[in-house]
Amino acid sequence: MSNAAPTAKPHPKLQPHFHSMEQQLEASTLGMWVFLVTEVMFFGGMFMAYLVYRNMYPHAWVEASHELNWQLGGLNTMVLIMSSLTMALAVRAAMLGQKRGQLVNLSLTILLGCVFLVVKFFEYKAKFEHHLVPGPHFDPTLEQGMQIFFSLYFMLTGVHAAHMIIGIVMMTIILTMAARDSFNAEYYTPVEVAGLYWHFVDIVWIFLFPLLYLLGRHGA
């Protein structure tokens, strides 16, 4: 398709500044990756803060990590990994022009994203009840290191959850487009690019889970 005869009619989705659909997809993928690199740096700053304060308050970190429910964190890890699988399968279905496959897998991805947020809601709720949320009802007897841990916990997971919400909105748009037969073997760029975002959010959680939830599991 990159060497289509000059007389062939260009694909209706091909923008005039691109030679071929393939080049267009490559450019979009590259653009998305440039954005994801800025996201890596965005989360990277918070991970840097994590590193510095964990190094300063190693014991408070372990103790504060005890307050988190690693079972729920682990459940959410599995939910997100599963959503990444359905996302990858949705892109595959789009590449093959299979409408049913796209609709089923995109819906499952959205559903799993919502399951993640519901679990997160109950986790946050418990933290509010235990006065572990920074703010007016924050437990003042907590030692400083633990206070910093919870501030970072809510910042990191909160920003991550915001990304999840954006992802779910994005997938809903993609689902609507798929339902209108927008994608086929020649044009599936939006599914592909939205998928990259979704997988990236999954990767962030893959790092958050052991770093936040699993610290307190041994030796205490």
Add this chain to the structure above:
Amino acid sequence: MSHQVPSIRMYVSVFLALLLFTATTVWVAGLDLGALNTPVALGIAITKGSLVILFFMGVRHNTPLTKTVAISGFLWLLILFSLGMNDYLTRGWLGIAGR
């Protein structure tokens, strides 16, 4: 970028590997490895992240330019961590007059 469509079997294998690594990281966290707990947990997380990037995100089929950009992001992150900790970890090494 190749147009060959990856098989479902490949995606499911990666998914199962990710679940296995998740179970491993939970199991390892329950053992007392001393100072090694965090490096092991990070090693597993990096492996899982790489699996997602290479297979789910399909970077192995992307153009060299896209690969370079993807790698550069994590390289810069490494610079942030190493230069940052280069400061924080070495602050106590030299006695400072008046402290």
